Amino acid sequence: MYLTPQHILLAGASGLTGEHLLDRLLNEPTVTRVLAPSRKPLAEHPRLENPVGDPAVFLPQLSGRVDIAFCCLGTTIKKAGSESAFRAVDLDMVVAFAKRARELGARHLIVISAIGADPKSSVFYNRVKGEMEQALKAQDWPQLTIVRPSLLLGERLEPRLAEQLAGPLSRLIPGKYHGIEVCELARAMWRLALEEQDGVRVVESDELRKLGK
Numbered sequence: 001m002y003l004t005p006q007h008i009l010l011a012g013a014s015g016l017t018g019e020h021l022l023d024r025l026l027n028e029p030t031v032t033r034v035l036a037p038s039r040k041p042l043a044e045h046p047r048l049e050n051p052v053g054d055p056a057v058f059l060p061q062l063s064g065r066v067d068i069a070f071c072c073l074g075t076t077i078k079k080a081g082s083e084s085a086f087r088a089v090d091l092d093m094v095v096a097f098a099k100r101a102r103e104l105g106a107r108h109l110i111v112i113s114a115i116g117a118d119p120k121s122s123v124f125y126n127r128v129k130g131e132m133e134q135a136l137k138a139q140d141w142p143q144l145t146i147v148r149p150s151l152l153l154g155e156r157l158e159p160r161l162a163e164q165l166a167g168p169l170s171r172l173i174p175g176k177y178h179g180i181e182v183c184e185l186a187r188a189m190w191r192l193a194l195e196e197q198d199g200v201r202v203v204e205s206d207e208l209r210k211l212g213k
Contacts, residue, residue: 007065009106010036011097012072013050016152017112020186021070022048028190035064055093059100068193069101071111083124091128095135108143110189111136115148115205137200145192150205151179180205184212 008025012018013036025034026045036042037051037058044050051058073094080086098109111132116123119130133146188211192203203211 006031007033007067008035009062009066009069009101009104010034010072011070011094012074012112013042014038014040015072015074017182017185017189018070018072020182021072021189024186024190033064035062035066037062055097059096062100062104064104066101066104066106068108068110069098069106070189070193071097071101071109073097074112077125086125087128091132091135094132095139098136098139098141102139102141107141108145108193109136109141110145110147110193112185112189113146113148115150117146117148133202141200143196143198144200146200146202147185147189147192147208148202148204149180149185149208152185153179153181178206178209180209180212184209186212188212 008031010018010022010025013022018036022034022036022042025031026047031047033047033049034045035049035051037053037055039052039054041052042048042050049064051062071094073089075086075089077083077086080089094111098111101109113133114126114129116126117129117133118126119134121127121130136144136146185208188203188208191211192201
């Protein structure tokens with residue numbers, strides 16, 4: 001059984017995955033409105049609403065019907081500047097976005113987490129992602145889809161050296177640790193949005209690659 005989403009809320013539209021997902025959404029005939037808040041202006045489109053500014057300010061001001069919400073928010077400790085600043089984005093902001101999406105009527109949230117996410121992990125990054133997943137589950141969504149991609153493969157405006165070095169190797173690793181093209185991830189997220197399935201679903205990277213083909 002499939003849903004026909006009409007009004008979409010998207011966080012992280014200026015990021016690597018978010019850009020690809022936004023392009024896909026705006027080219028889907030069933031999508032009549034995409035609400036995509038961002039810190040910097042996005043390219044104009046007749047079906048795009050793009051509030052610009054500080055998320056802490058505009059998040060409570062978001063309005064209008066929302067059917068499905070996508071969350072592509074994420075940063076790195078290096079870019080954030082500290083572990084606490086990283087948590088503020090990858091945990092606090094994600095949870096706040098999800099809460100607002102639910103208040104606007106969204107019944108399905110599709111969120112990007114990470115392979116190895118675990119609230120008890122000794123690895124800080126994985127632990128924060130696990131805590132994020134745990135917090136979203138506590139919001140009691142009718143439908144929550146958590147995607148856990150491995151290393152993302154794609155051209156960033158600000159290249160990350162570690163990803164550039166690991167990218168070729170990740171293409172050789174089998175199973176869920178094999179790198180995933182960002183266009184495949186965006187395509188998989190859209191397909192998951194069309195599926196009606198109550199409760200929580202966690203989708204690992206190998207399944208995401210199959211869905212994104």
